[in-house]
Amino acid sequence: MTYDGAKKGAKGKTMRRIAILAEGQFTMHGAKTALGVLRFSPDQTVAVIDSTRAGGDVAAALGLPNVGVGVPVVAGIEQALALRPTDLLIGIAPIGGKLPEDWRPILLTALAAKLNVISGLHVFLDDDAELHAAAVASGATIWDVRRPRPEYAQRIGEGAAHRAGSHTVYFAGSDCDVGKMTGALTLNQAALARGWRTAFAATGQTGIMITGEGVPTDRIISDFVNGAVEKLVLDLTEQYDWVFVEGQGTLCHPAYSAVTLGLVHGARPDMQILCHEAGRTHIYRYDAIPLPTLAQLVTMYETAAAWLHPAPVVGIALNTAYLDEDAARAAVAAATAETGLPATDPVRFGPDPLLAALERFVA
Amino acid sequence: MTYDGAKKGAKGKTMRRIAILAEGQFTMHGAKTALGVLRFSPDQTVAVIDSTRAGGDVAAALGLPNVGVGVPVVAGIEQALALRPTDLLIGIAPIGGKLPEDWRPILLTALAAKLNVISGLHVFLDDDAELHAAAVASGATIWDVRRPRPEYAQRIGEGAAHRAGSHTVYFAGSDCDVGKMTGALTLNQAALARGWRTAFAATGQTGIMITGEGVPTDRIISDFVNGAVEKLVLDLTEQYDWVFVEGQGTLCHPAYSAVTLGLVHGARPDMQILCHEAGRTHIYRYDAIPLPTLAQLVTMYETAAAWLHPAPVVGIALNTAYLDEDAARAAVAAATAETGLPATDPVRFGPDPLLAALERFVA
Numbered sequence: 001m002t003y004d005g006a007k008k009g010a011k012g013k014t015m016r017r018i019a020i021l022a023e024g025q026f027t028m029h030g031a032k033t034a035l036g037v038l039r040f041s042p043d044q045t046v047a048v049i050d051s052t053r054a055g056g057d058v059a060a061a062l063g064l065p066n067v068g069v070g071v072p073v074v075a076g077i078e079q080a081l082a083l084r085p086t087d088l089l090i091g092i093a094p095i096g097g098k099l100p101e102d103w104r105p106i107l108l109t110a111l112a113a114k115l116n117v118i119s120g121l122h123v124f125l126d127d128d129a130e131l132h133a134a135a136v137a138s139g140a141t142i143w144d145v146r147r148p149r150p151e152y153a154q155r156i157g158e159g160a161a162h163r164a165g166s167h168t169v170y171f172a173g174s175d176c177d178v179g180k181m182t183g184a185l186t187l188n189q190a191a192l193a194r195g196w197r198t199a200f201a202a203t204g205q206t207g208i209m210i211t212g213e214g215v216p217t218d219r220i221i222s223d224f225v226n227g228a229v230e231k232l233v234l235d236l237t238e239q240y241d242w243v244f245v246e247g248q249g250t251l252c253h254p255a256y257s258a259v260t261l262g263l264v265h266g267a268r269p270d271m272q273i274l275c276h277e278a279g280r281t282h283i284y285r286y287d288a289i290p291l292p293t294l295a296q297l298v299t300m301y302e303t304a305a306a307w308l309h310p311a312p313v314v315g316i317a318l319n320t321a322y323l324d325e326d327a328a329r330a331a332v333a334a335a336t337a338e339t340g341l342p343a344t345d346p347v348r349f350g351p352d353p354l355l356a357a358l359e360r361f362v363a
Numbered sequence: 364m365t366y367d368g369a370k371k372g373a374k375g376k377t378m379r380r381i382a383i384l385a386e387g388q389f390t391m392h393g394a395k396t397a398l399g400v401l402r403f404s405p406d407q408t409v410a411v412i413d414s415t416r417a418g419g420d421v422a423a424a425l426g427l428p429n430v431g432v433g434v435p436v437v438a439g440i441e442q443a444l445a446l447r448p449t450d451l452l453i454g455i456a457p458i459g460g461k462l463p464e465d466w467r468p469i470l471l472t473a474l475a476a477k478l479n480v481i482s483g484l485h486v487f488l489d490d491d492a493e494l495h496a497a498a499v500a501s502g503a504t505i506w507d508v509r510r511p512r513p514e515y516a517q518r519i520g521e522g523a524a525h526r527a528g529s530h531t532v533y534f535a536g537s538d539c540d541v542g543k544m545t546g547a548l549t550l551n552q553a554a555l556a557r558g559w560r561t562a563f564a565a566t567g568q569t570g571i572m573i574t575g576e577g578v579p580t581d582r583i584i585s586d587f588v589n590g591a592v593e594k595l596v597l598d599l600t601e602q603y604d605w606v607f608v609e610g611q612g613t614l615c616h617p618a619y620s621a622v623t624l625g626l627v628h629g630a631r632p633d634m635q636i637l638c639h640e641a642g643r644t645h646i647y648r649y650d651a652i653p654l655p656t657l658a659q660l661v662t663m664y665e666t667a668a669a670w671l672h673p674a675p676v677v678g679i680a681l682n683t684a685y686l687d688e689d690a691a692r693a694a695v696a697a698a699t700a701e702t703g704l705p706a707t708d709p710v711r712f713g714p715d716p717l718l719a720a721l722e723r724f725v726a
Contacts, residue, residue, distance in 0.1 A: 122517065122584070122586070154485065156618050157616075157617045157618030157619075158617065158618070158649075159617025159618070159646075159649055159651070159652055217585065218584070218585055218586035219584055219585070219586065220584070220585055221485070221581070221582055221583070221584060221585070222580065222581055222582070222583055222584070222585045222588045222621050222622045222625060223485070223581035223582065223618075223619065223622060225585045225621040226616075226617060226618050226619065226620060226621055227618055230617075251624075251670055252670035252671060253520075253589075253628075254520045254521065254522025254589060254593075254628065254671060255519045255520030255521070255522070255586075255589050255590055256520075256586065256589070257589060257624050257625060257628045257670070257671075258585050258588040258589055258621045258622065258624050258625025258626075258628070258629075259585045259586060259621065260624075261614075261620050261621050261623075261624040262585060262620060262621025263621075265616075265617065265620045265621070283522075286521075286522055288522070289522055289671075292670075300670060303666060304667075307614055307615035307620070307655075307663060308615060308617060308620075308652075
């Protein structure tokens with residue numbers, strides 16, 4: 001049985017109690033889905049499963065003082081079940097998205113215990129006969145987050161203008177896994193706290209797990225990428241004054257540039273914030289391909305957006321998680337010196353310079 | 364039953380005898396698949412079905428002196444069956460790709476008569492229970508051309524360099540339906556006649572129908588567009604000195620830009636030829652969106668390609684089919700004046716200036 005994530009958890013009455021499967025990969029880079037859910041989901045995480053790091057809590061395992069304090073890292077599904085979870089969430093995003101076969105017994109154990117399974121893999125678990133049967137047998141549900149809803153699956157882009165007075169911001173990436181979603185969610189939280197009427201537009205599986213809705217952009221048939229994202233953003237601009245659109249990949253990515261350009265054009269932003277992990281020099285997992293400079297990336301995104309609708313880059317969101325405090329401040333200063341744009345690490349130093357840049361732009 | 368198009372017709376022993384379904388739409392713009400097959404397929408077309416234009420031959424219906432002379436346009440499937448076709452090819456590409464329900468009885472009649480059905484629609488006819496059962500009952504096959512082969516369906520792009528000494532040419536479009544496939548196939552034929560070791564890389568359903576293989580780019584899940592096209596082109600560069608890659612859409616298209624950038628980056632061309640329909644001023648079916656100038660399009664494609672690998676535009680292929688002779692010559696001259704690049708209508712005036720431009724570039 002497939003269920004609609006928007007009806008539960010994030011948006012609904014029933015708070016989930018989540019166990020996150022991150023076997024063998026619960027590190028900062030390996031578990032970006034886990035980390036996103038731990039940081040931003042309104043649901044409660046009761047355990048992370050990784051036998052190679054079991055024993056302490058999440059904060060200790062990741063070396064992050066503010067995330068997952070007191071949430072145990074446990075050795076297996078049996079230990080997790082003792083903490084009475086309602087859902088097992090697959091918290092790892094292997095490249096290519098396939099299901100490792102050694103996870104199958106874990107999933108079968110979870111489903112037999114009536115845990116719902118939440119998966120962002122490219123392969124749909126509910127289409128697997130054995131897993132589907134196990135879910136039916138226990139009454140559990142399988143939510144394949146990357147399965148597009150019907151209204152997004154085959155929609156043709158229209159190039160439609162947004163509601164006058166609404167402002168759409170695209171969080172453009174220098175690469176995969178640099179902090180685009182984190183930047184957009186952090187700015188969204190801060191803007192809401194200031195009383196702005198903002199919404200976060202989720203465009204990837206982790207964002208959808210957190211908010212309960214969105215477009216699994218990289219799973220959409222390419223002909224319909226622009227159209228699906230356009231509908232998501234258009235609908236939000238009707239209800240909100242600001243829409244913060246999570247970016248994906250980068251325009252110069254050898255594998256994912258199609259996804260990125262479809263997002264930029266479908267979202268039709270009015271302005272952009274460039275997101276980058278300080279110190280990264282090459283495309284992640286493509287060691288032969290150097291990243292452009294920040295200034296080149298600004299030009300790249302402004303050029304591509306303007307093919308349909310101009311969207312200046314108004315600020316830089318740096319992820320400095322791998323730097324010490326002094327190096328982080330130096331990286332922020334260097335980004336501003338290079339581009340002439342306000343910069344910050346929105347998580348470490350707060351998002352105020354970027355919110356101020358957005359306000360100045362529309363003033 | 365699904366069959367592999369590469370095993371029959373274009374590449375194989377059995378020549379198909381094709382009836383093309385183009386009901387209500389057998390015009391230059393409406394029937395681009397039909398026209399492509401009529402012009403370039405090694406299979407024999409025995410009839411075109413369009414009750415609104417029945418009576419004469421294809422050449423008369425389209426006003427083209429050199430295409431489809433003597434091939435009758437007939438009123439229905441029954442008249443077509445009298446001409447003993449082996450295959451019914453759906454020769455119309457409706458936007459969105461859905462199956463019009465009034466075609467269903469036509470398809471059932473064809474399948475009952477043991478005609479194989481060839482379809483490039485987004486919806487897979489072999490997944491339709493009634494059509495599938497009809498095919499099984501008669502022993503006919505349904506070839507859903509847009510169903511990606513397994514090796515293309517979920518391949519991640521690698522950004523791999525091509526064999527040294529091979530040359531890949533991307534046929535870049537100003538828009539949909541401007542003559543990218545026709546340009547690439549025309550140059551490929553002419554180059555083969557000169558003894559070049561060239562291959563045409565089909566990236567859309569019509570090209571695949573003609574050659575029997577290729578990547579249905581716009582049907583690939585967006586995460587895998589670059590990777591699928593990369594494999595197609597890489598494999599061809601191993602065997603051929605020149606690979607002419609059919610382009611799709613345009614980089615500034617509100618609906619299809621994701622497809623286009625994935626193609627440009629996946630194909631990793633060394634040079635490009637810009638294809639344009641002379642006189643077109645706006646994106647086809649998007650009357651509010653003006654086309655960039657030719658000079659702007661040259662810059663756009665060179666910029667996007669260079670994000671991964673530089674690929675100068677070395678010539679312009681103009682489609683002047685809607686102009687008289689004088690206007691066509693003037694359009695060609697104007698294209699050269701504007702861009703400083705050699706230009707021709709490769710169908711009307713021959714492809715020599717473009718082949719010469721390719722030779723100069725690699726000399």
